[in-house]
Amino acid sequence: MRLKTTLQNQVYEFKDLKEVFAKANEEKSGDRLAGLAAETVQERIAAKQVLAGLTLEDIRYNPLLPPDEDEVSRIIDEQVNETIFQDIKGWTVAKLREYILNDRVGDRELKRLSRGLTSEMIAAAAKLMSNLDLIHAANKIEVISRCNIAIGQKGTLASRLQPNHPTDSVDGILASLKEGLSYGVGDAVIGINPVDDSVDSVKRLLQVTHEFIREWKIPTQNCVLAHVTTQMKAIERGAPADMIFQSIAGTEAANRSFGITAAMLEEAKQMIAEKGMSQGPQRLYFETGQGSELSAEAHHGIDQMTLEARNYGFARKFDPYIVNTVVGFIGPEYLYDSKQVIRAGLEDHFMGKMHGISMGVDICYTNHIRADQNDMEELGVLLTAAGVNFIIATPMGDDCMLNYQSMSYHDIATLRQTMGKKPAPKFAAWLEEMGITEGGNLSKRAGDPTIFAR
Structure with a gap:
């Protein structure tokens, strides 16, 4: 799992997935209050780049909060459809984002995909999306x-x-x-x-x-x-x-x-x-x-x-x-x-x-x-x-x-x-x-x- 990248001749290296996830966020005062936010725009871009290259199995098998320590983590992990996850575990977060936004992928495909994802994977894809991406992707999904x-x-x-x-x-x-x-x-x-x-x-x-x-x-x-x-x-x-x-x-x-x-x-x-x-x-x-x-x-x-x-x-x-x-x-x-x-x-x-x-x-x-x-x-x-x-x-x-x-x-x-x-x-x-x-x-x-x- 590679947690570093180089931008404009500067190396950015992150200690763990928590730091990558936090610093890939768009600016939020809460993250800054918690001491988790990227210090510069450049660091945020670097974190997004690292996040984009991570695979879905990287995220699942390196949990931000391990299931044996947290009830919510256990519930999220237990809901994963293993057959679907095995099919997509090698996808990068960048590929997940592209799949969600693909014009040929609609409501039925996204609902099936979601059963193989953890909440952290969904959050990771959202961190790489623009506001318009978030609008376009959500509008595909009909939940009655x-x-x-x-x-x-x-x-x-x-x-x-x-x-x-x-x-x-x-x-x-x-x-x-x-x-x-x-x-x-x-x-x-x-x-x-x-x-x-x-x-x-x-x-x-x-x-x-x-x-x-x-x-x-x-x-x-x-x-x-x-x-x-x-x-x-x-x-x-x-x-x-x-x-x-x-x-x-x-x-x-x-x-x-x-x-x-x-x-x-x-x-x-x-x-x-x-x-x-x-x-x-x-x-x-x-x-x-x-x-x-x-x-x-x-x-x-x-x-x-x-x-x-x-x-x-x-x-x-x-x-x-x-x-x-x-x-x-x-x-x-x-x-x-x-x-x-x-x-x-x-x-x-x-x-x-x-x-x-x-x-x-x-x-x-x-x-x-x-x-x-x-x-x-x-x-x-x-x-x-x-x-x-x-x-x-x-x-x-x-x-x-x-x-x-x-x-x-x-x-x-x-x-x-x-x-x-x-x-x-x-x-x-x-x-x-x-x-x-x-x-x-x-x-x-x-x-x-x-x-x-x-």
Whole structure:
């Protein structure tokens, strides 16, 4: 395994694969904070050159975090289809990238290929891709998932309706919910981040959203984004949940800092299948984000992009309905400005799709990051072009509970109209029945929450 190269008469030699992976990354403030980033553009190019020449078996047999030391590593490695891997193990990362981008290689071929790849191999290919490469490659892949309805079909753009409220006021949540639905938002999930993370509060919010969905016969799913154990207790007490949610990470240590293990998620998957309200078969919702392992001091010297890819390898084991990265939420310590946020969003979406995951993005930023709403709208256009399965939306793009900026209900409608996308089919039919859309376009009634007045 050759870990050195020469550029302009200067020799660059890297001590191990961790260093190659980290220094081949596009600039990320999180990698610099961790002391992993390339010091110069030239060093980054050298690392990319070394990475391009490595084989897939080099990556698998020299693990960044050995399976005998980490649960996530074991899960990722155990999922590898050995027959497919044996066919491609001699490929270089450069060849893997070229194969993914080849015009003659489509959805079926990429899905088969992905079963022979580890998360680190997918991350390695992404490190050699431009933003346009990431968009083009992701757009090839169609991942359809099914809970109460199916999302992810080519030509569609689903959305999560996020009606958060700073006091968990039912009236406030319902007001936001009605407004979002009136703009055609909410087919992926109606998902609430609770202020009060207690069993009783979670049960109450699940009951409210379930009853509203049932009353108006809305083809969607509900979820309250408390800790998995809290949701499980609420379900045991009769809470009507369609899905169970949990934030996950790319190392066992980081997952333990979240209070979770693989066994716990398996238990949750079994519970929601037996006691949940949805048709399924996919009933789990995971959330990720570059930098979470570093913030938990559980990154093991691995760069944040590669760790993010490992999130998707971990998630894949549980066959989730949806996964989304909350890109830009953690802050400038990990993604400093709009350029880094945009790059991370495109990386995460591609890597999730390459794992066969129904991938969404919370296109967002905090007020102390160097970005603004125009930057988020640009990323929204790029991800829609890349075939993102769903985007999260909040009232006027401002989450008054979590105190960050996201996409608005209006933005989802505009992206669909501008980019020629439709809601998920069953949800689109319901919008027509409600008169919110006419012939697939927003009607004069759109945006009027009194549609839902009895």
